[in-house]
Amino acid sequence: MISKSALIGQNVTVKEGVVVEDNVVIGDNCYLDYGCIIRKNVTLGADSYVGPQSILGEFCADFYENRANKTHPLIIGEKATIRSGAVIYGSTEIGVDFITGHHVTIRENTKIGNHSRIGTLGDIQGDCIIGNYVSAHSNVHIGKGTKIHDYVWVFPYTVFTNDSTPPSNELTPVEVEEYAVISTGAICLPGVHIGKRSLIGAGAVVLKDVPENAVVVGNPGKQICDTDKIKNHITGENVYPWPYHFKRGMPWQDTDYDVWLKENG
């Protein structure tokens, strides 16, 4: 069912069972796969893919008051890849080249920059600000109000919490600075500030602020060294800051990180 008021671009593929509601704008060359649902007031950039059964422009809380879908625009930039079963709420803005895994949830009032990725089962709780080139692997939980800066990596089963005396009405979300790496299964306690280029170890419970370049491991989390002590397990060379060694999908992938930094930093 495609609403007559929807603006559908050139060369858009629409598979069986797709729903496109009123006041939707679909850019050129988009691909709407089987049974995806695009609710009112969604703008989807050109060259985007929406997987089966995904829901764009999901109802915000006020829908349930009287079953009326108020105006909560969702804007997604060009070249998005949204895999099956993703649910992205209204009142949300996402940049270009966005990629999700399957069964992702992104709630209202979230802003996500360009070239960012949210893996399978990721759960973004709303009111979040996520920068550019942020890579969240599978099954990451980003609590309401979390702020994640550019070039941050988040690995599976990490949780960013926000309530230091639950249940309460006072949220103190986590903030993660540029280039930080949060390993698998880390729990970041409410209000902690995770410094630039820091490294949080697998399974760490982060109780307090993490300085720039620090390595924190364990439960309770303790700072054990700086990242310049972490070596490649084969070559013995320094691994961090990681942008010198990892380029795939990054803006410096066709150049040297230092060269890129001088031109863009």
Added chain:
Amino acid sequence: MISKSALIGQNVTVKEGVVVEDNVVIGDNCYLDYGCIIRKNVTLGADSYVGPQSILGEFCADFYENRANKTHPLIIGEKATIRSGAVIYGSTEIGVDFITGHHVTIRENTKIGNHSRIGTLGDIQGDCIIGNYVSAHSNVHIGKGTKIHDYVWVFPYTVFTNDSTPPSNELTPVEVEEYAVISTGAICLPGVHIGKRSLIGAGAVVLKDVPENAVVVGNPGKQICDTDKIKNHITGENVYPWPYHFKRGMPWQDTDYDVWLKENG
């Protein structure tokens, strides 16, 4: 496809692709969103919302023996909000004002009281008893046979286990008493009893019974104090018992907790 034997109330909204099978009862003013599936023998209370692609009355194990859906009624009370992708099995009973997030699974032989909530990706394994006003945040795993009393809070990535020598045939589930708060990423080991008004810290591995009002943290979990030692990080005032400070959605929200307790306790 709506079965002719289904009883559909007044003023029910049925969106495209909805399936309602035989012997289903849908109360007045319900809203069945795109492509939700209501299998046989489901009774859904008035004023309820069922999100896209949700499945109510999911097959129990005996279906797979010979592909016959035996009689396993699912009864859901009035004013339910069941978000997209939820799967709720037959032989289950749920009270009024039930709310779920997305992609929730609730298996057979589970009883859930009134005003309870299961967040996105929640996974309830069956044979569970869950009380009234229980709030499970996203991605909570409630093992088979777990018993959770009224007014309990459970935060993301908490797991209630049930097998102390896996794999075995002897399940010893967890029991959680009223007003307890289980923080993010806690693992409750098989058979532990979590006392009234206790507080389990983030990432705690709870190995043994937790007394009333106790605070347990760490891996292995240790009792470090009572909840009266936990203060608001801004005001310095006592935070627990939490009902004195948190009222949203609770039955004492328009009164004082002590007044309510005297009248209802």
Added chain:
Amino acid sequence: MISKSALIGQNVTVKEGVVVEDNVVIGDNCYLDYGCIIRKNVTLGADSYVGPQSILGEFCADFYENRANKTHPLIIGEKATIRSGAVIYGSTEIGVDFITGHHVTIRENTKIGNHSRIGTLGDIQGDCIIGNYVSAHSNVHIGKGTKIHDYVWVFPYTVFTNDSTPPSNELTPVEVEEYAVISTGAICLPGVHIGKRSLIGAGAVVLKDVPENAVVVGNPGKQICDTDKIKNHITGENVYPWPYHFKRGMPWQDTDYDVWLKENG
């Protein structure tokens, strides 16, 4: 929509909204439930069940280059039970009697043996080798390249990681030997080798190789004893090796483990 080039066996049930694309082979007595999607080049063995909204033969990465579904066959053996919302990629081979929970993801280039199970929300990241009679409970994350041998048990929220200096291009996946048991919430660090019949405790962070029959617990994980020290909490008898006490669904269920071992070991 059933493609005319699909080969559908005898006595196949096809519910409303099912999609079967070109070059698909469906064996006799299969049951394709509401709205499941079987993409090109899938072969599904006889007597299998595919739940609502499941996707078989999901696109591999090369689809997104030019929106062409290249040839990536998915082969699933007889008697599969694939519950709703599962997504299984192309270039994958799965043996007989495979069972999944809901909302499972299995990515490309994975091989799974016979009689194995992946529980609800399981996330297998591709390039994995999983043996026979492997039981993964709900919400297990199996990182790219992980190798799991026969008769292994994996409990909820366990993560097998693969990158020791993230982000990097050098994956060192985990390998788990026969009969090992990995309890709830364990994190297995990159490259660790988990020995035969070992037992990893709930919430353990496994940093180094685990010897045969060892018990490892805690964060950081430490070997505390051998499995012969673990007793049944009621009878006081030895529990491990578990095949002597647990037979359900195992090939020795109608005989004695030692007898079976002599004939098959």
